[in-house]
Amino acid sequence: MHALIPEARSRNLKKAPFVEMAEGRIQGVISSGSDIERVYISYFKKDSYNYYCSTNNNRPCGGLRGGPCKHLHSLLDETVRQYGAERVINYLSLNLEPEAVKKGSDLLRYLNGNKEKEPAATVFSRFLTHLRQLELTGSNRPMPEMNWFILPEVMRD
Amino acid sequence: MIELPFPDDSCVSGLNLINGLDICFQTGFARLAETEKAGLEAMVPAFSGTPLESAVADAVAGLKQGRYSEKNFAILAAARTSLSGAVYDALIQELDKSFSITRIPSYEENFEDSPLKIQSGVSHILTELAVTGFSQVSGEMLESFHQTSEQLSDEPSLIRLSALLNGFINEMKTVSPGTMEQIPVTRWTDLWTRAMIMTLKVPKEPATGKKSGELFILGIDAPRHPSFVTLNFYGILTDKDKSSLTTFSLSSHTVDSIVQNDIWLLFDRIPVLKESLAKGLSIKITDMPALENNILLWDDKCAKKGSQYELFEKAVALSDCERTKIPASERHPVHINELLFIDKYLYKDGKIFSANLEVKVDLRRLISFSPIDSKTVKGMHRAVGILRYDSEWLFQPLAIEKIIKKKFVLIHNGQNCLDNTKAEKKQKENNVAILRERASKLLRK
Numbered sequence: 001m002h003a004l005i006p007e008a009r010s011r012n013l014k015k016a017p018f019v020e021m022a023e024g025r026i027q028g029v030i031s032s033g034s035d036i037e038r039v040y041i042s043y044f045k046k047d048s049y050n051y052y053c054s055t056n057n058n059r060p061c062g063g064l065r066g067g068p069c070k071h072l073h074s075l076l077d078e079t080v081r082q083y084g085a086e087r088v089i090n091y092l093s094l095n096l097e098p099e100a101v102k103k104g105s106d107l108l109r110y111l112n113g114n115k116e117k118e119p120a121a122t123v124f125s126r127f128l129t130h131l132r133q134l135e136l137t138g139s140n141r142p143m144p145e146m147n148w149f150i151l152p153e154v155m156r157d
Numbered sequence: 158m159i160e161l162p163f164p165d166d167s168c169v170s171g172l173n174l175i176n177g178l179d180i181c182f183q184t185g186f187a188r189l190a191e192t193e194k195a196g197l198e199a200m201v202p203a204f205s206g207t208p209l210e211s212a213v214a215d216a217v218a219g220l221k222q223g224r225y226s227e228k229n230f231a232i233l234a235a236a237r238t239s240l241s242g243a244v245y246d247a248l249i250q251e252l253d254k255s256f257s258i259t260r261i262p263s264y265e266e267n268f269e270d271s272p273l274k275i276q277s278g279v280s281h282i283l284t285e286l287a288v289t290g291f292s293q294v295s296g297e298m299l300e301s302f303h304q305t306s307e308q309l310s311d312e313p314s315l316i317r318l319s320a321l322l323n324g325f326i327n328e329m330k331t332v333s334p335g336t337m338e339q340i341p342v343t344r345w346t347d348l349w350t351r352a353m354i355m356t357l358k359v360p361k362e363p364a365t366g367k368k369s370g371e372l373f374i375l376g377i378d379a380p381r382h383p384s385f386v387t388l389n390f391y392g393i394l395t396d397k398d399k400s401s402l403t404t405f406s407l408s409s410h411t412v413d414s415i416v417q418n419d420i421w422l423l424f425d426r427i428p429v430l431k432e433s434l435a436k437g438l439s440i441k442i443t444d445m446p447a448l449e450n451n452i453l454l455w456d457d458k459c460a461k462k463g464s465q466y467e468l469f470e471k472a473v474a475l476s477d478c479e480r481t482k483i484p485a486s487e488r489h490p491v492h493i494n495e496l497l498f499i500d501k502y503l504y505k506d507g508k509i510f511s512a513n514l515e516v517k518v519d520l521r522r523l524i525s526f527s528p529i530d531s532k533t534v535k536g537m538h539r540a541v542g543i544l545r546y547d548s549e550w551l552f553q554p555l556a557i558e559k560i561i562k563k564k565f566v567l568i569h570n571g572q573n574c575l576d577n578t579k580a581e582k583k584q585k586e587n588n589v590a591i592l593r594e595r596a597s598k599l600l601r602k
Binding site for chain 1: 296307310311313316317318320324328330344347351381382383384387389406408409410412413414416417419423424452454455483487494585588589591592593595596600
């Protein structure tokens with residue numbers, strides 16, 4: 001028996017409450033710096049490195065003129081913080097040494113994609129599903145099936 | 158010396174049958190080569206003369222002819238479960254002899270006969286996975302299970318199936334599309350099998366009673382996967398003159414970004430338990446709900462802080478405590494978890510050597526909120542931990558004593574549970590509060 005998924009690394013979730021490598025993208029939800037009610041949905045596609053950023057109401061991010069905006073910078077920073085450089089580099093099929101990546105936005109120079117608009121809805125809906133997890137009721141009853149789930153490595157600060 | 162048991166010849170043939178069957182799950186029942194079909198066919202003679210004889214014969218014949226019904230797969234799951242159950246029985250029987258353990262019966266399991274609609278949705282998913290084969294499952298297929306998974310998490314009586322299924326699907330997402338070498342076939346078929354069995358009936362809540370006494374916690378274990386975490390507490394409950402090995406569990410749904418000490422923030426209704434754990438205090442419980450035979454259903458309102466105690470002094474009582482059998486439907490080697498106190502030993506080359514036991518240390522079950530890590534275990538002197546079996550015997554330390562600067566220092570998994578207290582109050586550092594605040598703005602619009 002072995003378990004495949006290392007635990008994520010610790011990071012503060014205020015700036016980017018949700019990041020994931022899924023659906024062929026590095027995608028996530030980034031908090032607006034200025035408006036507490038607003039969030040941005042940002043992503044990079046793993047094959048083309050094309051990117052986009054918009055609010056959850058599909059209004060494009062003003063910072064996208066001429067290249068990835070600050071939300072996309074944060075997305076990369078926080079994704080590497082959570083999963084570690086190696087997993088992100090592998091997902092993006094980049095030929096880099098993990099040690100060379102000090103923070104996620106360092107990867108930007110290798111991601112030579114273009115702006116490519118796709119609707120924000122699926123990522124936003126995945127974010128809501130994610131949040132819903134913490135609204136579900138737990139249990140004080142025996143949970144023996146969890147005996148199967150161990151971590152192959154534990155990251156600590 | 159205590160002889161730790163190894164699978165005897167009949168166990169080995171059971172394990173070989175399981176291996177042959179599992180290859181079919183890896184390849185996919187719709188794509189079996191002739192040699193692989195042999196693994197499926199071997200189940201028929203193996204079950205002749207048993208109550209499953211005709212069901213297994215029919216299911217195998219059906220699958221060979223392309224009848225990929227949920228019923229046929231459910232029968233395979235039942236057959237495979239009985240094989241791993243037999244291995245469990247053999248190992249436990251020998252283990253109990255070696256350690257002179259007496260076991261009292263488990264609490265009585267109860268089930269509703271008819272499954273809920275969502276359980277049939279789950280067995281449909283499992284059937285699709287078996288027909289496709291674990292090595293061929295695509296990311297798209299796994300994503301398509303999302304809705305069923307979400308509906309399942311809304312059904313509180315099926316929380317165990319939800320925890321299991323989500324952990325299983327998460328793992329497949331990490332590997333898929335998988336290469337043969339990366340797939341842990343036995344493990345995934347174990348998870349698949351257990352999930353399939355759990356789709357057949359709805360568990361009913363077993364009878365509860367009440368327990369009182371003074372509880373001395375000896376250790377905690379905390380298995381988790383990205384969306385679920387369980388804290389398993391082991392302790393000794395003394396009531397008048399009687400001491401019993403007593404356990405309880407607390408579980409929470411979670412997300413992958415909640416790690417290390419943040420995990421304790423998910424459990425915010427156990428102030429007495431946490432404070433006692435952090436300060437090494439016993440816990441006085443009064444009329445705490447409990448299942449039969451030493452399983453508490455923790456209710457912090459029934460608990461009061463007690464007084465300081467010496468963990469290893471209390472652990473001595475373990476050797477006189479009765480152990481409990483596990484529920485019959487759960488019998489599988491993964492559930493072997495004997496709490497042991499090991500007094501005075503040497504640690505060398507990944508193993509511990511005591512006066513009467515030699516066993517490998519299991520470093521895979523480390524917990525990210527625990528101060529015990531692969532370096533800590535090296536200087537161990539006394540320990541309380543769990544003896545487990547995973548193709549070999551392993552000892553998972555839960556609480557250890559080390560000599561640091563000529564002093565005895567106790568280090569246990571739960572001792573940092575209050576470290577987040579400041580964060581708990583300061584919202585901007587409390588990751589659970591941050592996400593819940595987002596949920597309150599976005600989910601309830």
